[in-house]
Amino acid sequence: MIASVAKALEILNLFSTAEPCLTLTTISKRLGMHKSTAHHLLNTLLQYGFIEQQADDSYALGKTIIALTQNILVNVELRDRAAPLLRELADTCNESVYLTVRDGDRVLYIYAIESSQRLLARTAVGDYAPLYCTAVGKAVLAFLPPAEVSRLYADRPDSLVAFTPHTLTNFRQLQDDLARSRSRGYTVDNQEHELNTFCVGAPIFDAHNAVIGACSISGLDTEIIDSRLEVLSGGVVYTAQQISRRMGYVPERMSMVRQNMAGK
Amino acid sequence: MIASVAKALEILNLFSTAEPCLTLTTISKRLGMHKSTAHHLLNTLLQYGFIEQQADDSYALGKTIIALTQNILVNVELRDRAAPLLRELADTCNESVYLTVRDGDRVLYIYAIESSQRLLARTAVGDYAPLYCTAVGKAVLAFLPPAEVSRLYADRPDSLVAFTPHTLTNFRQLQDDLARSRSRGYTVDNQEHELNTFCVGAPIFDAHNAVIGACSISGLDTEIIDSRLEVLSGGVVYTAQQISRRMGYVPERMSMVRQNMAGK
DNA sequence: CGATTAGTTTCATAATATGAAACAGTGTAT
DNA sequence: ATACACTGTTTCATATTATGAAACTAATCG
Structure with a gap:
């Protein structure tokens, strides 16, 4: 040092x-x-x-720091590969779309296509959010080794802080939610981080079949996780898989991993 | 040091x-x-x-560097104020929209709403571009004190490098273009920086009525600077003015500045 | 298997960052 | 109007600390 x-x-x-x-x-x-x-x-x-x-x-x-951003590994390897796919997704669903990477016990927003409905000024790019109460974060948690999830939240009641009345603050609740997400392949955030914000997220894997991040569709209407859920979840999952492929992920291997996780 | x-x-x-x-x-x-x-x-x-x-x-x-980005002055003062206005502009014109700030003899892209037509992956945010051959850069030059423009390009033939056959590499040519831009209030980039890229730009002023940057509409079709020019230029100019207002710029004072510049 | 590459650690000394103090501006209050 | 309090800036001796040589480890390659 x-x-x-x-x-x-x-x-x-x-x-x-x-x-x-x-x-x-x-x-x-x-x-x-x-x-x-x-x-x-x-x-x-x-x-x-x-x-x-x-x-x-x-x-x-x-300002130089903004320029540095173009040379950061996740931006070169993940963001730049994911961008066109995310744009396609944003166009089809007409909602905000986010790309995030895991950074320890948080998720970092590295790319955003924010819909014009969302007139809150600031872009999310550069923001951190907790893993346990966001669609993107839970997508990461759902496909992390269970031991790691336990290490983060089990026996640590203060680790699950309530951002809204909808936040899952009980570890068992969270585990159930993650199990459901695992089987469906996507996550749902029903105002768990921010009131009146609904998201659908899906995990992104790398060449070693490890979760490295997630992408999500986000909006201000319940429909997103209600009447439109089927269509939107299909979209994020497909997009996340395409991004994973570009990261070198091989889907076949993953099915084995899933079986292993289910067995435990 | x-x-x-x-x-x-x-x-x-x-x-x-x-x-x-x-x-x-x-x-x-x-x-x-x-x-x-x-x-x-x-x-x-x-x-x-x-x-x-x-x-x-x-x-x-x-990744920490991406997070730092949220605390950079231009992002807090300019980008976050401009973002909603730019989103509105992007929606109405259905093309890519960029926000840039001047940094010496270059312009730095600090925000982008990239249309899905533009499937080139990488976002422009963090890129630098020259002042003399981009719509945003020329918008800055057109409203900079003429002495500063001369200092940058006059008697420096190597300073006007041709990126494409359309690049203005002659200082007089550039001056004419800037004079026209000044009277119209907007700039046009006809593939001067990149082939098959057409842009319309407008300057952004701060509370001291000094140009600090510019925004632009950018696309892959000639129409942008042709049949759609009138509509699009109206849009960028209006948006740039709104952003300038949010930066503390007072339009009345500007007309005086313009008259002074015309007189010189 | 030996050789060459990589990254890491240690340590004495030469280099240099530190903090006190003094300086120079600005604005405020007396 | 004058002095005071507040900025940021500069200087400089010394005590701190970053440096580079060398030794160490681990992996890669012929």
């Missing part, structure tokens, strides 16, 4: 949507370092475009 | 779409540093999620 590099990265992590601009003194105080040290670090970050300085001398994350 | 931080940032800049994975020795050789040093730096970046290690021990940019 190189201390100065760690400090520089901590500076980058200090910025948030709520506070996209920070002053030198704020930064130095928050991280408990001297103004001078923070200034040196910021100058270096500035030189490389990772930080930008505003007219009022305050600092903000630099 | 803190050397170790600079080295760490140089490591991050080493990755590209073509080479999203690099080995330790490759990194150390490219940057002329010892394996051990590179290893220390990578470990630090690893700890903070800026770098990820693959199964084969090679290194890649980490």
Whole structure:
């Protein structure tokens, strides 16, 4: 661990949507370092475009970071392969479509085709969401080794936080839901993460037949998980499978894996 | 300038779409540093999620960087405000819509609503493009102080590189095009950057009435800058103005600025 | 099986980041 | 109007720490 590099990265992590601009003194105080040290670090970050300085001398994350995004492995290997398939899906269902990858106990949104109905401004790309209460997250959980799911949530009651009254906060409930999802091949999110948001999700596998992420259809109408469920679930599952294929996944092998999981 | 931080940032800049994975020795050789040093730096970046290690021990940019994106000033101040307006525009014209910001002599794509016709996989978000041969770039140039435009291109013949046979590689040609764009309020890109790609762009201004970026409609059909030009240009200009308003721009002041520019 | 490649760890020393203090602007309050 | 408090910036000696050589391990290849 190189201390100065760690400090520089901590500076980058200090910025948030709520506070996209920070002053030198704020930064130095928050991280408990001297103004001078923070200034040196910021100058270096500035030189490389990772930080930008505003007219009022305050600092903000630099645009260069957006450009870096094009070189991130999941974007090259997964997003860019999945994008055309997701566009097709979005066109056929006329709802928002999301692509996510698992990152530990969360899911990271890496691509979104947001429908115009969804007039909430901000794109989801870059957002994290829990695994246990989103269609995409549960799609990952359903096809993760059961031991790993238990490690995450069993005997940890505080790990299943209720975002809405619909959130599954009981481990058994969640397990049942995952079992059902496993047999159907898709997941349903009935306002478990956000009220008035309904989603249908399906898992994405890699060449080793391991779940690496999921995609979903998301909208503001109950119909999505009701009258339109059959059509939409067919769509996400098909799309997720196509994406998996492009990741090197071989479906035949998977049926064996499923049988093994069912046997346990 | 803190050397170790600079080295760490140089490591991050080493990755590209073509080479999203690099080995330790490759990194150390490219940057002329010892394996051990590179290893220390990578470990630090690893700890903070800026770098990820693959199964084969090679290194890649980490997913954390995608999350950082949500806190970047232009995304918070411009993209999130513009997104709903751009979605509306995309719906009405049924073509790809882009949002860009100026970054020196280039334009950076920060948001995209890519139409399903465009089945080229990769999203443009994070891409840079030149100012002189794109609809978005020329929209910026047209409303930049003329002195700045001259500084960029006048007496620098190698600065106007031809991407296609349609690229304007002559400064006078470019100036004429910008003058026309200025009076119309929108720009046209007739395959100047990419063959078979036609765009209509309009400038976005901030609270100081300075151009900060542009948005555009982009597609694969000549119609876009032909039979549909009137409708589409009306759309982008209107959208760009709405975005500008949300950025604090006051239209009345602008007419004065325009008169001043015309007088020069 | 030996050789060559890879990544990782250790450690002394040479390099450099650090923090105190002083400086220079800005805006505010007295 | 003047002084004060607040920014960010610069300087510089020294104590900290990053560095690179070398040794180590593990895997790959002829």
